Amino acid sequence: MKRDNLQLYFIMGTSNVLIQKPLNVLEKALQSGITMFQFREKGPNTLTGQAYENFAQECQKLCQQYNVPFIVNDDVELAVKLGADGVHIGQEDLPVSMVREKIGSMILGVSVHSQAELQTALQYGADYVGIGPIFATSSKKDAKPPSGTKFLQQVRIQYPELPIVAIGGLNCSNAHTVFKAGADGIAVISAICESEDISNTISTLKSFSILDKKIKI
């Protein structure tokens, strides 16, 4: 996995999309330039059983068409079954060591909030870390209190080459703060799911990254 893949990491499940069809939102986001996708079917009235698996597969197929990595949140068995590109886990999920054993060389993303969690993630070969919530979020009901950018800045100084994605309450008005703090990218749900103009939102969010700045020069 390259650090560039984290530039604009879109996370979505059916409960995040109220008006449009979830697959239409994903396709529009892919057309508009998201660089990574996480299937996160969590929250109220979520799909289960075969419908859950079918929806995951449809998301995966779309990601493959646009050559964007397809990452599964939490569900390691599903990721292995579908041959996903990777898995994202947090501190309440299976231990990092166990997940690495189950997924082999697939991409492994781990949420970290402290030095201890970071060291464990690195010890077992996390490919990237997720740091958040930076700002308040309404998309994760059990989210920790907003952390701001201090920990993110510390981790960047400590590990200049580590792929880091920031998450939690990020939008077109505040995303610049996390790129400035050293994040390679941002992970968002509501900024895209609730956008009235997905294409414009995505180009604005990406414009804060150094990758887009390099292209413009």
Ligand SMILES: Cc1ncc(COP(=O)(O)OP(=O)(O)O)c(N)n1
């Ligand atoms: C990119 C990214 N970062 C953090 C998270 C949060 O993971 P986790 O703490 O396991 O919470 P859930 O998403 O499982 O509710 C994430 N999913 N993605």
Ligand SMILES: Cc1nc(C(=O)O)sc1CCOP(=O)(O)O
């Ligand atoms: C899935 C998730 N994880 C978080 C964390 O802090 O670990 S915050 C979050 C929700 C992000 O959604 P939005 O972009 O709508 O704030």
Ligand SMILES: [Mg+2]
């Ligand atoms: Mg999790």
